[in-house]
Amino acid sequence: MATSPSQTAMPTERSQSSRVLDKAFVWLTGAFAIGVGFVLLAIAFRVGTDALPAIQKFGLSFLTTSRWSVNDEVFGALTQIYGTLVTSFIALLIAVPIGIGVALFLSEDYLPPRIKQPVVFLIELLAAIPSVVYGLWGIFVLIPLLKPFGIWLNTNFGWIPLFSTAPSGPGIYVAGIILSIMILPIIAAISRDSLVAVPAEIRQAAYGLGATRWETIFQVILPAAFSGIVGGIMLALGRAMGETMAVTMVIGNSNSISPSILSQGSTVSSLLANQFAEAGGLQVSSLMYAALILFGLTLVVNVLAEIIVRRFSLKL
């Protein structure tokens, strides 16, 4: 610092206590960070060792068979893996277009800010509803609401395997729809953030070349926000695959596997939620095995998300 002689010199020496505090802070945050990593590893290790007997007994056939018999001690999680994938897929199918649409609508200047802010807040509030409340709402509102629609699908399009069973109330499609509502705010909020982050100059450039609003959105803004949007979708997918309470309440928890989305089913997490309390012996080990698979699935999704986001991230 350049100080004129008339001023008192700036104290440049830092006090001892401030240095110590600085060091302590670094150590403390470091310890927390390592602690979190350690907890994660510890959980993975514990689940892994507990699953070991089932892994040794059933090997990969655990993934390809669907018999779940406590009496015979034969376990296979195909139904649940299938249910997890199908419900998540349905959820994405619905939530991705709607979520991106909402994000686009809220990132453009269609609404005056006075109305826009509350709408953004309301959508984010959707994420704050506890999942058991979604489950109750599913049972008492969504299931009765969807049943006529399910019956209509079955009577008119029953020849398509997807709709080949008569709906009995709960079912895979109900779970998928509940999930789609639950992940919608994640997709909408993250997509909106990445759309808003696209520099205004790029938008101006497109308009300056004579692009219409739609051409600008679809050819410039969306591609520029692509990585962020994909990141949001992957995060949502992770959430959908792990969601337990609401799904358990509306999916029917049957162990039969059927191509029809109108039939009942179960997911890995609903299986865990339903059985852990009374399980013992090899069954616990099998549940741990199933948990490990879910763990692996979400890990794959997150790694994929990371790769996609890195690969396509905006270089500006």
Add this chain to the structure above:
Amino acid sequence: MASELQSARKTETVFRTENLNIYYGDFLAVRDISIEIPKNKITAFIGPSGCGKSTVLRCFNRLNDLIKSFHLDGKLFYHDQDLYAPEIDPVEVRRQIGMVFQKPNPFPKSIYDNVAFGPRLLGYKGDMDELVERSLKQAALWDDIKDKLKAMGTDLSGGQQQRLCIARAIAVQPDVILMDEPCSALDPISTLKVEDLLQELKEKYTILIVTHNMQQASRASDRTAFFNVEANAKGQRTGYIVEYDRTEVIFQSPKEQATQAYVSGRFG
């Protein structure tokens, strides 16, 4: 509409404004603009910050339409066509009148796709590779990047990015190119390259350029408009044109005291 604008490309005066007043909401940003911009010439806008050079420039391709509070009165003719007539589509206008911005703003796409963007919008049926190459050559960028057309436009240096933006603008073969301080983010060498480029481009295009660089205006332009800004009774700072003439006149024998002071760097 396209045909109206296209067939309008005949006269020697490209733009003519009559008592243009430009507002943002209640704020009168620029008043009383009455100028004529000649064809195949470079016209420079100079003046202190905030005097409304960009505001006026952006009226010529109706880019200001994107700002909700913007409106204007008075007349703005593109050749013989009233540019703000209700039947004129701003999107069509921007296809004829290209723009290069202050900050280089390539799309986060490949160099090739940046240049091809405009022609694709227009549904260009010809040889796209050839058009891209020709535009990049005109923008004096071809030799720098001919081996890496697939590279991201955003990975180029600032000067290269700006020339890419120029190539992108001329790829649609506009009638006019508007440039808002195109060299302000560039080093002196890139700046000179862009200035050389302007001299070549004016053979085919009419160019309007906003610049804070006096040497650039005097070196590169044929005509110069000097803008100034004045506070009115309500304290609103409204811009206006002090003097508009051939560049030599503005820089060597201006009629107004304020112009003399500004171009000689004694402004204040």
